[in-house]
Amino acid sequence: MTEFAFRVDATDGQARTGEIATPRGNIRTPAFMPVGTAGTVKAMYADQVRALGADIVLGNTYHLMLRPGAERVARLGGLHRMMGWEHPILTDSGGFQVMSLSGLRKLDEDGVTFRSHIDGSSHRMSPERSIEIQGLLGSDIQMQLDECVRLPADEAAIEKAMRLSLRWAERCRVAFGEQPGKAMFGIVQGGDIPALRVESARALADLDLKGYAIGGLAVGEPQAVMLAMIETVEPHLPAGKPRYLMGVGTPDDIVRSVERGIDMFDCVMPTRAGRHGLAYTRHGRVNLRNARHAEDPAPLDPASSCPAARDYSRAYLHHLVRSDEILGMMLLTWNNLAYYQDLMAGLRTAILHGRLADFVAETREGWERG
Numbered sequence: 001m002t003e004f005a006f007r008v009d010a011t012d013g014q015a016r017t018g019e020i021a022t023p024r025g026n027i028r029t030p031a032f033m034p035v036g037t038a039g040t041v042k043a044m045y046a047d048q049v050r051a052l053g054a055d056i057v058l059g060n061t062y063h064l065m066l067r068p069g070a071e072r073v074a075r076l077g078g079l080h081r082m083m084g085w086e087h088p089i090l091t092d093s094g095g096f097q098v099m100s101l102s103g104l105r106k107l108d109e110d111g112v113t114f115r116s117h118i119d120g121s122s123h124r125m126s127p128e129r130s131i132e133i134q135g136l137l138g139s140d141i142q143m144q145l146d147e148c149v150r151l152p153a154d155e156a157a158i159e160k161a162m163r164l165s166l167r168w169a170e171r172c173r174v175a176f177g178e179q180p181g182k183a184m185f186g187i188v189q190g191g192d193i194p195a196l197r198v199e200s201a202r203a204l205a206d207l208d209l210k211g212y213a214i215g216g217l218a219v220g221e222p223q224a225v226m227l228a229m230i231e232t233v234e235p236h237l238p239a240g241k242p243r244y245l246m247g248v249g250t251p252d253d254i255v256r257s258v259e260r261g262i263d264m265f266d267c268v269m270p271t272r273a274g275r276h277g278l279a280y281t282r283h284g285r286v287n288l289r290n291a292r293h294a295e296d297p298a299p300l301d302p303a304s305s306c307p308a309a310r311d312y313s314r315a316y317l318h319h320l321v322r323s324d325e326i327l328g329m330m331l332l333t334w335n336n337l338a339y340y341q342d343l344m345a346g347l348r349t350a351i352l353h354g355r356l357a358d359f360v361a362e363t364r365e366g367w368e369r370g
Contacts, residue, residue, distance in 0.1 A: 001023050001180055001181050002021055002022065002023045002181060003021070003180065003181060004020070004021065004022055004140075004181055004182060004183045004210055005020070005021045006018065006019075006020050006021075006029075006210075006211070006240065006241060006242050006263075007019050007020075007021070008239075008240070009352065010351055010352045010354075011351070012350070012351045012354050012355075012356040012357075013259065013356065013357075014234065014259060014260050014261040015030075015258050015259050015260075015261060015347075015351050015356050016029070016261060016263065016351065017029060017030065017347075017348045017351040017352050018263070020088075020242055022088050022140050022141075022181060022182075022183075023140075023181040024080070024086065024087055024088045024089075024140055025055060025087045025088055026055065027055040027056050027088055027264075028055055028344075028348060029242065029263040029264060029348070030254075030258045030262065030263055030264070030265070030344055030347050030348060030351075031055060031056060031263065031264050031265070031344060032054070032254065032265050032266070032267075032340050032341060032343075032344045033054070033056050033057055033058045033090060033264065033265065033266040034049055034054050034057050034058070034266075034270070034271065034337055034340075035057070035058045035060075035266055035267065035268045035271060036057045036058060036059050036083065036085075036089075037058075037059070037060045037063050037268070038059075038060065038063045038064060038067065039059060039064060039073075039079060039082060039083045040083060041057060041271060041337070042271050042275065042333065043271065043274065043275065043326075043329050043330045043333040043334075044271075044330070044333055044334065044337065046083060046084045046085045047084075048334065049085075049337065050085075050087065052306070052334075052337050052338050052341045053341035053342075053344070053345060054087075054337070054341060055087060055088065056087060056088040056089065056090060056140075056141075057085060057087075057088075057089055057090075058089070058090050058091070058092065058266045059079055059089055059090070059091045059092075059137060059139060060091070060092055060094065060097065061091050061092060061093055061094035061130060061133050061134055061137070062092075062094035062097035062098060062125075063097070064079070064091075064133075064137060065094065065123070065125075065133050066116050066118055066123070067118060070132075070133040070136040070137055071136060073136060073137055073138075074136040074137070074138070078137065078138030079091075079137040079138050079139065080138055088140040088141065089137075089138075089139045089140055089141075090139060090140065090141040090142075090143070090266075091134045091137055091139035091141070091142055091143065092143050092246070093130045093134070093142075093143040093144060093145040093146065093172075093187075094125060094130060094133075094145070095130075095143075095145050095146045095147065095148055095187075095215075096148050096215070096246075096247070098112050098114050098125060099147070099148045099149075099150065101114050101115070101117065104117070107147065109164070109167075110126055111124060111125050111126030111127065111129065111145070112124075112125050112126075113125075125145065126145070126171075127144065127145045127168040127169075127171040127172045127175060128171060128172075128175040130144075130145040130172065131145075131172050131175040131176050131184070132175070135179075139182075140181070140182055140183070141182070141183050141184075141185060141211065142176060142182070142183070142184045142185070143184070143185050143187060143213065144165075144168060144169045144172035144173075144184065144185065144186050144187055145168050145172060146161075146165040146168060146169070146187040146189055146215055146216075147161040147162075147164045147165050147168070147189070148161070148189070148215055148216050148219065149161045149189075149191055149216060149219075150219045150220055151191055151192055151216070151219050151220045151221040151225075152192070152220065152221070153191060155191075155193055155196075158189075158190060158191035158192075158193055158196060159190075159193075159196055161189060161191075161216075162189040162190045162191070162196050162199070162200050165187060165189045165200070166189075166200060166203050166204070169186045169187070169203075169204060169207060169209075170207065172184060172186075173186075173207055173209065183209075183210035183211055184209060184210065185209060185210065185211040185212060185213050185242075185244060186204035186207060186209045186211075186212055186213070187204075187212075187213045187214075187215040187216075187246070188200045188201045188204060188212060188213065188214045188215065188233050188237075189215055189216050190216070190229075191216055192221055192225050192228075192229060194228075194229070194232045197229055197232050197233050198232060198233070198236055201233045201236035201237055202236050205236060205237060205238055209241070210241065210242075211241050211242040211243075211244060212237050212238070212241055212242070212243055212244070213243075213244040213245070213246050213264075214229070214230060214233055214243070214244070214245050214246065214262075215246045215247075217229060217230075217245065217246070217247070217248065218246075218247045218248045218249050218253070218267075219247075223252075223253060223256070226248070226249075226253070226257075227256055227257070227260065230245065230257055230260045230261075230262065231260055234260060234261045234262075242263045242264055243261060243262050243263045243264070244262070244263065244264035244265070244266075245257050245262045245264070245265055246266065247266065247267055248265055248266075248267055249265070249267050249269065250269060251280060251339075251340070251343055251363075251367075252364075252367075254340075254343065254344075254347075255343075255347070255360055255363065255364075258347050258351075258356075259356070259360065270333070270336035270337050270339070270340050271333050271336065271337070273285075273332070273336055274329060274330075274331075274332035274333030274334075274335065274336045274337075275329045275332070275333065277289040277321040277328070277332065278332070278336075279300050279309075279317075279332050279335050279336060280335070280336045280339045280340070281300050281301050281304075281309065281335070281339060281370065282301055282303075282304075282339070282363075282366045282367075282370070283301070283366055283367065283369060283370025284366070284367040284368070284370035286300060286314070286370075288314065288317045288318050288321045288328075288332065289318070289321055289322060290318075293314040293315060293317070293318040294315060294318050294319075295315055296313065296314040296315050296318070297313045297314075297315060298313065298314055299311065299312060299313060299314065300312075300314065300317070300335055304335075304338065304339075304342075305338070305342075306334060306335055306338035306339075307334075308330075308331040308332070308334040308335040308338065309335045309338060309339075312331060317331060317332065343363070346359055346363070347359065
């Protein structure tokens with residue numbers, strides 16, 4: 001069996017490109033993971049997602065434990081078989097979703113009790129149960145359960161959540177044990193307080209996990225704060241392990257984070273935007289709801305390899321969006337994921353050839369020109 005391993009092939013400044021090896025296939029980095037919250041990347045077939053260049057997708061522990069249920073997924077052969085995706089899957093722990101429940105949850109040292117947003121039923125999530133659920137789903141990369149604080153927040157609340165997350169990381173490591181070919185990642189917390197971020201990163205590095213995520217960002221803070229926290233944390237994470245920035249983000253967020261040494265990303269932005277009439281292209285964002293597209297025969301991008309961008313007029317896409325047709329959501333999601341994967345491929349190639357600065361300048365020029 002192929003062991004889980006990470007290799008850096010080239011660097012350009014702090015940026016790096018390489019590959020994560022798993023039994024289900026290799027993940028080229030920097031990588032963008034399309035989000036398949038409930039076992040599907042919304043509005044896409046699994047083979048479409050693969051054809052765009054995705055090596056890995058993300059599933060959500062919170063949503064899948066509620067519906068259809070982790071035990072049911074296991075009885076049906078695991079999440080890979082159920083959703084028709086035989087390549088790597090990362091599952092998040094459910095911590096972020098539980099955080100967003102606000103008044104529907106109760107937190108203590110052992111875990112969190114919460115009520116389902118679907119039917120109000122009561123559930124209990126501990127670090128051990130989170131790892132158990134992710135094991136039942138059969139994911140290749142599992143995340144520790146953490147306590148995520150939405151920013152801005154006071155320092156006492158941020159510190160309390162960070163220390164609880166560290167204790168939960170140790171419990172998750174024990175619960176995960178040794179699983180050949182699979183990995184558990186720790187999550188650096190500490191809000192927007194550099195000293196807490198450093199303490200969290202160092203403590204997690206001491207646990208010698210197979211990868212490390214930076215969590216608790218893109219939750220209300222300005223981009224400059226997010227980037228400052230990456231710069232604070234990066235020197236304290238093991239260079240030979242993958243670095244994952246959770247829940248980020250816009251194309252510009254991704255480019256700037258790659259420049260600072262991040263290897264993995266996920267975000268609902270390209271799929272959510274597609275369902276709401278917004279397209280990401282080489283020439284920036286295009287809002288297809290705008291009336292100026294109503295009689296525009298041009299495609300989103302005639303040079304794109306994606307049929308959604310190349311073969312349909314802006315006028316037709318405008319019509320679909322304004323008519324709330326499902327096809328409009330499908331085409332714009334397809335376009336957006338294609339653009340994100342093309343961006344990642346461009347970043348990998350640029351780093352490999354030592355021309356990242358030129359690639360980034362050209363990319364930004366395209367966004368501004370558009």
